[in-house]
Amino acid sequence: MGERGKRNLLSLKANQRKVVRMNILDRLNRKFGRFAIPNLMQYICVIYGIGFMIQVVAPEIYYYYMDLDPEAILHGHIWRIFTFLFYFPAGGGFSGVFWAIIGIMVYYNIGKTLEFLWGSFRYTFFIASGIILYNVVGILIYLFTGVSLQLNPTYMSFSIFLAYALSLPDTMFYIYFLFPIKAKYLAGIETALYFFFFLTSPSMGERVSILLSFANVLLFFLLQNQGNNKNIFHINRYR
Template sequence: MSILERLERKLGRFAVPNLMKYICVMYALGFMIQISAPEFYYYYLDLDPEAILHGHIWRILTFLIFYPASTGFGSIFWAVIGIMVYYSIGRTLEYLWGNFRYNFFFFSGVLLYNVAGILIYLVTGVSLQLNPTYMGFSIFLAYALTLPDTVFYLYFFIPIKAKYLAVLETLLYLYLLVVSPSLGGKLSIVLSFANVLLFFILMNQGKRKNIFNIRNYR
């Protein structure tokens, strides 16, 4: 029996059903904060290890509220589209994997961010600002690995399969990993990739089947 199967037997009853619904509500709230009072997020909600260790415990979760935004109708329009796409992607993964495994995937990412940030602060005294945007990418990457031939329509009319879109985004983030001056940004990218890798290793533990093939879920 794999580690995930043992955990599911013990903790499966605590899994949050339809977790993606709550994540998307959180993204919508984060978007509204970004267009109205972005400083509020950075002062009170972001992942600040120093603040967490001084009593701001809520930050271990509230940092997830962040959703990138700019002003204008176009920003609102694309935010609505983006959140709807993420909801569809997340719900599909929940259906294929089950509630517990999707919960595990998402919250293991949250745990990685918090543990990494706090450990770096304890060792170096530096409180890195970790960017939760890359957690959204990890959800899409997991989807592309599971359903690589799903077709998305960029700007509603350019068809591209999920696997190719994932390759392009991966190359972009690897480029940012090299050129970004932000250590927090670099670490966020690494943690997002690490969470996907860890989850699929655990999913494949003790099995010979290819977990990236949709036929294995039918």
């Protein structure tokens, strides 16, 4: 083998050593990427809107027939696996409607931005993993304890914002359209607030919901950062 051939062989071996190991989400994307739901956030916001109207007009419909009730699911109410998402806190009067519209618009923009950054598959995976976590944990708790916890989907919405703050920490939000605050600080305040709720809430369902919202974000970033490629999703950059 000539000198040139040896150099080519050494170069090939060096390139092979530099091959980036795909993370788990990359591998899942290759296999299941066709199942991603483009523009998923617009469907979620429609769900929020319908959920808000249900809370205003007849909230008992949600609690009797749609919420995540593991006991009911195991007795044939399979639709509750998904319909528990049809929830959006409702305030009274014009101000309640106004802030609901603003809240849904904010979450729409947050979700669309994450889908743009991550890609449709990763964002679909993030939402789907949250739904699965809520259902699996709720059912397991019921099977082992006999207690059917009603898990609050509000904290799933917070997990979307927390993931956004980890990805784009310096984005500016304006509280009541007046007071600017960066996403990372707003997420820190909300995180502290939810930990306070976790410690003081008398509802076990609320405490479990809070833990699951953080667990879903942690799961996503851990899966994203398996491999050699350290990119904008690496959580170390947002400490």
